[in-house]
Amino acid sequence: MSQKQMTIPQTTVSSPEHRPHISRRTLLKGSAAAAVAIGAAALPSACATVEQPVPGTSSGPLRKAKVIDCHAHLNHRSRATWEADDHKLIEAADKLGIDQLCCSTLTPHWPATLDGFRECNQWTADGMRRFPGRVLGYCYVNPGYGREALEEVRRCVEEREFIGIKLYNEYTCTEPVVYPIVELAIELGVPILHHASHSHYFVEDQPRMSDGGHLAELARRYPEAMLICAHISGGGDWEWTIKALRHAPNVLLDTSGSVTDEGTVDMAAAVVGVDRLVFGCDSSMTAGVGKIRGANLSTQDKEKILGGNMMRLLRRRKS
Amino acid sequence: MIVDVNAYLGHFAFRQLRHNTAAALLALMDAKKIDRAVVSSVSAITYRNAQAGNEEVAEEVRGHSDRLIPFAVINPFYAGWQDDLQICHEEFGMTGLRLYPKWHNYQLSSQCCRELVNAATERGMVISIPIRVEDNRQRSWLLNIPDVPPEEIVELVKACPKARFILLNGIGYVKSPLGRKDNGLPANYLIEISRLSALLDNEIGQLIASLGAERLVLGTGMPFSYPDPALLKIEVLAASKEDKEKIAGQNIAPWLHL
Numbered sequence: 001m002s003q004k005q006m007t008i009p010q011t012t013v014s015s016p017e018h019r020p021h022i023s024r025r026t027l028l029k030g031s032a033a034a035a036v037a038i039g040a041a042a043l044p045s046a047c048a049t050v051e052q053p054v055p056g057t058s059s060g061p062l063r064k065a066k067v068i069d070c071h072a073h074l075n076h077r078s079r080a081t082w083e084a085d086d087h088k089l090i091e092a093a094d095k096l097g098i099d100q101l102c103c104s105t106l107t108p109h110w111p112a113t114l115d116g117f118r119e120c121n122q123w124t125a126d127g128m129r130r131f132p133g134r135v136l137g138y139c140y141v142n143p144g145y146g147r148e149a150l151e152e153v154r155r156c157v158e159e160r161e162f163i164g165i166k167l168y169n170e171y172t173c174t175e176p177v178v179y180p181i182v183e184l185a186i187e188l189g190v191p192i193l194h195h196a197s198h199s200h201y202f203v204e205d206q207p208r209m210s211d212g213g214h215l216a217e218l219a220r221r222y223p224e225a226m227l228i229c230a231h232i233s234g235g236g237d238w239e240w241t242i243k244a245l246r247h248a249p250n251v252l253l254d255t256s257g258s259v260t261d262e263g264t265v266d267m268a269a270a271v272v273g274v275d276r277l278v279f280g281c282d283s284s285m286t287a288g289v290g291k292i293r294g295a296n297l298s299t300q301d302k303e304k305i306l307g308g309n310m311m312r313l314l315r316r317r318k319s
Numbered sequence: 320m321i322v323d324v325n326a327y328l329g330h331f332a333f334r335q336l337r338h339n340t341a342a343a344l345l346a347l348m349d350a351k352k353i354d355r356a357v358v359s360s361v362s363a364i365t366y367r368n369a370q371a372g373n374e375e376v377a378e379e380v381r382g383h384s385d386r387l388i389p390f391a392v393i394n395p396f397y398a399g400w401q402d403d404l405q406i407c408h409e410e411f412g413m414t415g416l417r418l419y420p421k422w423h424n425y426q427l428s429s430q431c432c433r434e435l436v437n438a439a440t441e442r443g444m445v446i447s448i449p450i451r452v453e454d455n456r457q458r459s460w461l462l463n464i465p466d467v468p469p470e471e472i473v474e475l476v477k478a479c480p481k482a483r484f485i486l487l488n489g490i491g492y493v494k495s496p497l498g499r500k501d502n503g504l505p506a507n508y509l510i511e512i513s514r515l516s517a518l519l520d521n522e523i524g525q526l527i528a529s530l531g532a533e534r535l536v537l538g539t540g541m542p543f544s545y546p547d548p549a550l551l552k553i554e555v556l557a558a559s560k561e562d563k564e565k566i567a568g569q570n571i572a573p574w575l576h577l
Contacts, residue, residue, distance in 0.1 A: 201463070261454075262543060285519060286516070291545055
């Protein structure tokens, strides 16, 4: 086991190669974005309005809190344009003021084979090298591979400095085959980002899909585990998911997904609290950032969601 | 000028909406610096008699015609739609329609629908078609309403070249004739951007390249959706200031006589 102390890679937000098009103040405040974009000439008051404090929020200078996308993916290399597409992801993050992206690489077909997820993790590790300080790695495994899956997790976390584990839909998270992975995550002190969705119909192509209820059950079994329920805004009935997770304090809710329903982030904050929300995009970049902008929350609360809560999680790493 | 072609008032049967009164929506528009918004009744999507929803919207927007532009929801298979159309246009000042062929269970190719489109066009009304109302994965256990397929839209715009259409809440146009250059279709439709990507695949950029920025319009989907994601698309879009201004309001202005 590596004794090296894991440090979370740092980035310099204002470095020339990583200069966000969107200022942190704008990112946090839910401003009149289009008015800004098309210029002050179109709407003379727009820019000034952006700089005014939002009632009920801090009017002081904003700290340079880190923005972390907790749910991102690098492209599988069977995709002809994978390298350019990976660069587009970083460019999108640059434009949106996202400092770091927690990435996994998924196999194009499920269930993932042993060779398939090992190859994906190798590519994720390569992505961490290609984009140092920007890409943080999740180790993706199929728990059905038992010992080999556990070895892969340990190798990725201890030797490659991956920050967590990504589980998909090979098994429902309450199946015993998943437990050793959760126990290893507890031992290592890393979070598990778990794919999840709740629809009011049977999803035929994902028969072992987990939902917020399953994650709450798993969380009760393992109260020390750090679980993240993936993409509440792309995982079916988000109101159901939020309510199902109310009493599961060790499950965080990832705000990512393509759905931009008004009130999603606000309801999640009201029901489970802002300390349990983590910002993500899952490749829906403007949807991910726009939802946080639009939420009627204080600047401090948005800072927690955008990166503070994920930072807190990552600092619990033990190796 | 920023014009949102995709806004709503009223209650949705399957989820509580906020900012769904005229006063609340105007406050949200103020906060987001949106000058005007095209609104229609949410309730009319599931009311059997959609006209009741139109009446509710007409009442709500009274006194706010400088900012809220009401459109009518008409079901061409429901008794009296011709009377409803006349009332909505002449009495309520509604300058366009929103059609829900899948929710109201009819075909865009049906004779009744074509009659409605032709009647509205004769009145100079704009016809908007929401491709979907909400994400199907979160649908109620009571129903399963599919998206309007692009091929049905293609047939409609071809069959009604004098009509003017706005396609709302759609995605995937670049893979459809609707988004292709030299597609042989009349240039009688505008594409609203709320679900299109401005980064990564950048469907908006691809459509600017194929159709021109003149064919795209801003819509947010509020209060179903947070308005911010759509506004953010324009902000981060790799396009000229002139093109952004077109999309944000200039393109739709002549259609709405603004």
